[in-house]
Amino acid sequence: MKILTNIAVSESGYLFNPTNGDSFSSNLVATDIITLMKQNKTSDEIKKALQAKYDVEKSTIERDYDEFIQELGDNYLLSTDGK
Amino acid sequence: MGSKKKITVAVTGLNAVDSPGPGVAVARGVRELEGYDVRIIGLSYEALEPGIYMDGIADKTYQIPYPSAGSESLMMRLEYINEQEKIDVLIPNFDAELYNFIKLSPKLKEMGINTYMPTTEQFEARDKVNLYAFCQKHGFYVPRDKTIYNVSELPAVAAHFNYPMVVKGKYYEAVVCQTLDQAQKAFHKLEAKWGLPIIVQEYISGTEINVAALGDGHGETVSAVPMRKLFITDKGKAWAGVTLEDSRLVKLAKDFIKATNWRGGFELELMVTTDGRPYFMEINPRFPAWIYLTVGAGQNQPAALVKLAMGEKVKPYETYEVGKTFIRYSWDMIIDIEQFQHFSAFGEN
Numbered sequence: 001m002k003i004l005t006n007i008a009v010s011e012s013g014y015l016f017n018p019t020n021g022d023s024f025s026s027n028l029v030a031t032d033i034i035t036l037m038k039q040n041k042t043s044d045e046i047k048k049a050l051q052a053k054y055d056v057e058k059s060t061i062e063r064d065y066d067e068f069i070q071e072l073g074d075n076y077l078l079s080t081d082g083k
Numbered sequence: 084m085g086s087k088k089k090i091t092v093a094v095t096g097l098n099a100v101d102s103p104g105p106g107v108a109v110a111r112g113v114r115e116l117e118g119y120d121v122r123i124i125g126l127s128y129e130a131l132e133p134g135i136y137m138d139g140i141a142d143k144t145y146q147i148p149y150p151s152a153g154s155e156s157l158m159m160r161l162e163y164i165n166e167q168e169k170i171d172v173l174i175p176n177f178d179a180e181l182y183n184f185i186k187l188s189p190k191l192k193e194m195g196i197n198t199y200m201p202t203t204e205q206f207e208a209r210d211k212v213n214l215y216a217f218c219q220k221h222g223f224y225v226p227r228d229k230t231i232y233n234v235s236e237l238p239a240v241a242a243h244f245n246y247p248m249v250v251k252g253k254y255y256e257a258v259v260c261q262t263l264d265q266a267q268k269a270f271h272k273l274e275a276k277w278g279l280p281i282i283v284q285e286y287i288s289g290t291e292i293n294v295a296a297l298g299d300g301h302g303e304t305v306s307a308v309p310m311r312k313l314f315i316t317d318k319g320k321a322w323a324g325v326t327l328e329d330s331r332l333v334k335l336a337k338d339f340i341k342a343t344n345w346r347g348g349f350e351l352e353l354m355v356t357t358d359g360r361p362y363f364m365e366i367n368p369r370f371p372a373w374i375y376l377t378v379g380a381g382q383n384q385p386a387a388l389v390k391l392a393m394g395e396k397v398k399p400y401e402t403y404e405v406g407k408t409f410i411r412y413s414w415d416m417i418i419d420i421e422q423f424q425h426f427s428a429f430g431e432n
Contacts, residue, residue, distance in 0.1 A: 021290075
């Protein structure tokens, strides 16, 4: 699953979709996920990185990650053609 | 400074109010015309149009007769103004006045006043009344609509479109109606304000996107900048907006220009559905009130129009900054009553 390449993410976690003008504020974990996605990390690599950084159960990371990816998809922030 | 050419540009639409005319934004853009020493002449209909009194907008403003007074009285007034000011370029900024200005453009040219407006045919083709047929002809998505002249026609139209549906005035304003009662009230209100006919349009759900663009009159696009409204007033006007990166929207403006050989500025009002279909809601035959955002994003459309009007070649813009945002604000100017009285009494300041 890839995030759209033209999505702009600020250090403060502010997301701007330049295609439709949508903007979002994201929390620290979400910002980490997006940053890693933009570095073309796989979902397994992202989950491992999160687990290493945050002291939480693997199952919690899995659930939060899946929910967040769902949210990105609902807001048209995921690439459907690999771009 | 001494090497700059002097140019005098007249603009209408100085009513920078809650439903603003584009004149103030157009004047700001023209002021940034490179290589020229610009003098702006405001043309206003009312003595309380804020642009008359704002610093740095109009160097001088003259009152002109309302479009309903006809083109002859407008011409007489423009002759007087031109004797005083020697206008090089005139940019009309209201839909309702354009017809008169287009009609007068050959005479204006004889007087040395250049314009860059659509032809009568172009102007009429994109009229609300003709929008559906126009878009159908050129393969653009467009909501179904029906032009009506009597309130008694509403129930049949509603049965065809279902609710909500949009009731629109001849020139301005649109009301989304959920019931027949609301539609009837909207009909009477818009008829009283703008006259007949009234246009009833199928409601399309989606995101409002606008594109400001400039055509060279030969099918080429000089500039096109898409914008999403971030804050919309109760009158449906953008109070904040951001430039978008969407090549499909730019292509849409280019397709429109190619199809019509559009001459001058215009605005596409689009509703983009969740599955990405851009519906043409309206095509405004002049720059929008948010046109200064195009200047901020790197494509000075008002300045480019002045150059085209002066017969200069203008290289089409190719890029603009995405994410440039405008936020409109209201500001209480303090003026002396004498300024207002002087303008009211003499029709110029």
